[in-house]
Amino acid sequence: MDPSRRSVLGAGLFSVALTIPNWPDVVGRMEAAQVGDVQAMGMTDVNTVIAMTERISELDDQFGGRHARPMAAAFLINTVAVYLKTEAPEPVRKAMMSAASDLCYLTGYMAVDEGLHNVAQQYYVKALELAGAAEDHLTYCTTLRGMSVQAVNLGHGQAAMRLADAAAAASPQAGPRMRAFLAGQQAHSAAKVGHRAEALARLREAEVAMDQAESQEKTFGSYDPAALSYHTSEVRYELGDLTGSIAAMQQAGKLRHTVYRRTRVHHQALLAERQLQVGHLEAACATWRSVLDDYPLVHSARADERMHTMLTSLRPHLKNNTARALYERARTTVPHTALA
Incomplete structure (x- = not known):
């Protein structure tokens, strides 16, 4: 990365940090990490990484991966990598690995959005390594599912099925919203390879789980009825029901609370x-x-x-x-x- 590019990305990162509560402390910790002046790490540093990941994710949602991924990559290299090498109590170290895993997953997801599929795979693999070391089942399963989404969109249906099934198997005690999140992707992957009965069964499983989630949780979740309608549209399209696919996609647009x-x-x-x-x-x-x-x-x-x-x-x-x-x-x- 050339110095001029680094300075531009650095300015962008600090502007993102300004939106985080207690931003002077966040910026100070980021500056200390970038110059290697971190003697010890605590939960404040973990919370900094979590907060920055959330803000970068918001930028990605609104403006796309090409806009936000360079900032995420710079933050990983210049700040998070330093934290991962810093001494800390074991609970803090695991929490940092978990936060870093989530950021790696997000960066891989944005690389997919850029069409940089080999780069995305590298980030996804690192996210799995960090999540495994941190015993973070949520990010581990989410990353496997993300790899399945990448595979199915590239036309690799069998690989997508294996990854989607692995994500579901790795999360046996998932709550209803997570089960819907995973089953919806299993349905799409099964439909991609023409496994009609399995696709419809998984889609029904996702619908039942979503009904449970909506009745138990009134707050907006990352996987909601609109997202499930999108999966329904994809399943119907792959199974040859073009009219049903259109209706489900239109329903997704009507249901979405925040698009x-x-x-x-x-x-x-x-x-x-x-x-x-x-x-x-x-x-x-x-x-x-x-x-x-x-x-x-x-x-x-x-x-x-x-x-x-x-x-x-x-x-x-x-x-x-x-x-x-x-x-x-x-x-x-x-x-x-x-x-x-």
């Missing part, structure tokens, strides 16, 4: 593609117009891929006034570098 911009771009673009597949050109164009409202603020290879698909899909329909207007707008909105 992160990057997620909205990805899911709405998929919805438009499927609407066009069933011949609903006007509806697809309307959905794509909403995507173009958000897309310029999202720095994501996955979003770029969806825009490339949109332009390719519209070309045969340019005699239609609505399609042509959308196509011309997209040509001025989507940078050529994003479609290279």
Whole structure:
């Protein structure tokens, strides 16, 4: 990493730290770690890593992995790596390894969003190592599931199934929301390889678990009914039920309490593609117009891929006034570098 790039990333990290309560102390600890001036580590340092991970995750949700991952990588190298080498009581050391594991998982997830799949694998493997050492079953299972998501989206259905099943097996005492989180991915993976009965059984398992979670927990969770509707849409699509897939994706949009911009771009673009597949050109164009409202603020290879698909899909329909207007707008909105 060249010095000028390091200074830019450092400035970005410190601006993120400003949003954390007690930020002067957080910034001071980050500066001490970066110059190697850490004599001992405590739970305050662990909480710093947790808080920074949460803030970087929020940036990723709104602006995409290409925007946020460099900051996460710099924080891992310059701060977290120093903490992991610092002496501390065993409970504190395990807590730091757990926090570092979560940050590695997030960084891998953002690398997937950038299309850097080999890089993502390296972060995921390190997240598993750290979670195992910390006896952090939650992050361990979440990382395996993340690897399954990566595999299924790359078309590796059998590998996705193995990883999804391993994630579920590693979390035998998971609560209902976590069971839904894991079973939904098992359903998608099974559908990808054409295992219809297993896919539908896992989807039903996820639905039952989600009902239990919603009745027990009134607070918003990271896996919610909208996320389950998205998985339902993916399962139906893989099993050939295109109309059902569209309905489930539309339901996901209606249910979502807080729609992160990057997620909205990805899911709405998929919805438009499927609407066009069933011949609903006007509806697809309307959905794509909403995507173009958000897309310029999202720095994501996955979003770029969806825009490339949109332009390719519209070309045969340019005699239609609505399609042509959308196509011309997209040509001025989507940078050529994003479609290279």
